[in-house]
Amino acid sequence: MIPYRLITAVALGGSYLLSSGRIPQWPVPSFLAAFTALLAIQVLAWVVWVVILYPKLFSPLRGLPEPSGNSWFMGQFKTVMALPTGAPMIQWINSIPNQGLIRYLGPFNQERLFITSPKALAEVLVTKNYDFIKPEQLRFTIGRILGVGVLLAEGDEHKVQRKNLLPAFAFRHIKELYPVFWAKSREGVQAMTEEIIKDAAQRNDSEKNTAVIEVGNWASRITLDIIGVAGLGRDFEAIKGPSNRLTQAYGRIFQPSRQARILQLLGMLLSPRIVSWLPVKHNEDIDVSVRMIRAECAELIKEKKQKLARKELNDVDILSLMTFLAAGHETTASAMTWATYLLAKHPDVQTRLRAEVREHLPPLSGAGADDASTVSSVDIDRMPYLNAVCNEILRYFGPVPLTLRKAACDTSIQGQFVPKGTQIMLVPWATNRSEAMWGDDALVFNPERWMQKSDTDKRAASGGATSNYAFMTFLHGPRSCIGMSFAKAEFACLLASWVGRFEMELHNKEEMDEAKVIIKGGVTARPAKGMYIKTTVLEEW
Ligand code: HEM
Numbered sequence: 001m002i003p004y005r006l007i008t009a010v011a012l013g014g015s016y017l018l019s020s021g022r023i024p025q026w027p028v029p030s031f032l033a034a035f036t037a038l039l040a041i042q043v044l045a046w047v048v049w050v051v052i053l054y055p056k057l058f059s060p061l062r063g064l065p066e067p068s069g070n071s072w073f074m075g076q077f078k079t080v081m082a083l084p085t086g087a088p089m090i091q092w093i094n095s096i097p098n099q100g101l102i103r104y105l106g107p108f109n110q111e112r113l114f115i116t117s118p119k120a121l122a123e124v125l126v127t128k129n130y131d132f133i134k135p136e137q138l139r140f141t142i143g144r145i146l147g148v149g150v151l152l153a154e155g156d157e158h159k160v161q162r163k164n165l166l167p168a169f170a171f172r173h174i175k176e177l178y179p180v181f182w183a184k185s186r187e188g189v190q191a192m193t194e195e196i197i198k199d200a201a202q203r204n205d206s207e208k209n210t211a212v213i214e215v216g217n218w219a220s221r222i223t224l225d226i227i228g229v230a231g232l233g234r235d236f237e238a239i240k241g242p243s244n245r246l247t248q249a250y251g252r253i254f255q256p257s258r259q260a261r262i263l264q265l266l267g268m269l270l271s272p273r274i275v276s277w278l279p280v281k282h283n284e285d286i287d288v289s290v291r292m293i294r295a296e297c298a299e300l301i302k303e304k305k306q307k308l309a310r311k312e313l314n315d316v317d318i319l320s321l322m323t324f325l326a327a328g329h330e331t332t333a334s335a336m337t338w339a340t341y342l343l344a345k346h347p348d349v350q351t352r353l354r355a356e357v358r359e360h361l362p363p364l365s366g367a368g369a370d371d372a373s374t375v376s377s378v379d380i381d382r383m384p385y386l387n388a389v390c391n392e393i394l395r396y397f398g399p400v401p402l403t404l405r406k407a408a409c410d411t412s413i414q415g416q417f418v419p420k421g422t423q424i425m426l427v428p429w430a431t432n433r434s435e436a437m438w439g440d441d442a443l444v445f446n447p448e449r450w451m452q453k454s455d456t457d458k459r460a461a462s463g464g465a466t467s468n469y470a471f472m473t474f475l476h477g478p479r480s481c482i483g484m485s486f487a488k489a490e491f492a493c494l495l496a497s498w499v500g501r502f503e504m505e506l507h508n509k510e511e512m513d514e515a516k517v518i519i520k521g522g523v524t525a526r527p528a529k530g531m532y533i534k535t536t537v538l539e540e541w
Pocket of ligand 1: 491
């Protein structure tokens, strides 16, 4: 970001000296002319230093391996913008020989350090975790929506918040939530079934149980209800209606437009705060949505306070709620969206999974169904193929394609000096598909890699990867996803219920070719225009 305070101060001081005639040999300009000239000279010098001299001639990182084809001014920006978030790094990790670090240049040649090997990841995520903080831009952009809850807090503040939250996410508690996950999955499936049958009846054609539905919206509504009931004790009833206020608010936030991307770029030059003041539609949308979500959370806190017989709760609780609401539903909804895509693309996997689900889990309705029947963690654990498919979907299309850190001090990674302020790229999409870690079929969707081949086969537990750091979907270490067990259990229940009841095909057959699916950038990866699936309600389950 341009050091505009320093530049303005120097220009003010310099123009005062010049215009007051205190430098004898110099002609005396007007204050305004001196100020403008000094400002322009400094900005130019700063631009030349930052964009050309430092990254190309002086940076200690300039000897590291990097992708070819840099623009002289914008580095790899064109490639990064042309492909989905995280996708260029999949190519780089598999084609640029490196020892755990790849440097690339972003807009205005800003340096990025992309971490690629298990040892380097272990240093950034675990051993030197607190040397690497979330950059201001991320803190401001996400903090504007969620407040500085556990996701964005740093140092001791983070340690305290995380320690307080951890017990709630222990597996012994998550185990108790399976019935909630199942009940909501079931409610979601029933609502989807009704919509499909209604749609088919209106069309009045031969396919009585089939309709094309946009699964991403359904997934968001169901996961919002799940986090509401399981995490916050409130049923938002989003499944009952797409016009639910919270669903719409999150829809506006998580559907970033072209304008949002332009503002993000502007924020790198100026300051994200200044950009957030601009009177444009994206800013208005965010403000309206955040006010709405905050009011909903404040209402929840009020209810909790009453229930807790006036034990004091404060603003931190609102921030926690806001964090859980967003972090806890859009991510799993993204996983469900990609799950339907991959199952539609791989009908053999879908059929095999359906057979396992129907063999082990109680039907949702019809003959043999019991309204009170539910599933437990034991039921889910004894379904190896369901677990393999879930893991492979989370590997192949991790909902968070990429996340950022910034070196908080001068430090090192794998012996390489890393100056304070260096931007660090952690890219689950790339690590999860690294051929060095996953083998030659890293780029292939293959649930089989998670299936135990024999009783002594230990490698299947890590999908056959050479290191645990190969699976970066939830990161690792003290800043890993606190909701991982929650998310995995919820995802397994949702996927089992959908595949047990529906047969899924791609509506747009062109999308069988993954390159034809346009993926939007943002915090979570989603198909830019939604995921339209031709869904058939199957009988007897
Ligand atoms: C498939 C679903 C999910 C995925 C892929 C996912 C992924 C992630 C990732 C990658 C991070 C680290 C972000 C960073 O530091 O840059 C994270 C953090 C976090 N996640 Fe999740 N998440 C999922 C579901 C959930 C759920 C269901 C919850 C809550 C119920 C949750 C709560 C959190 C919280 C609170 C953090 C911040 C942890 C910290 O900084 O200490 N997540 N998640």
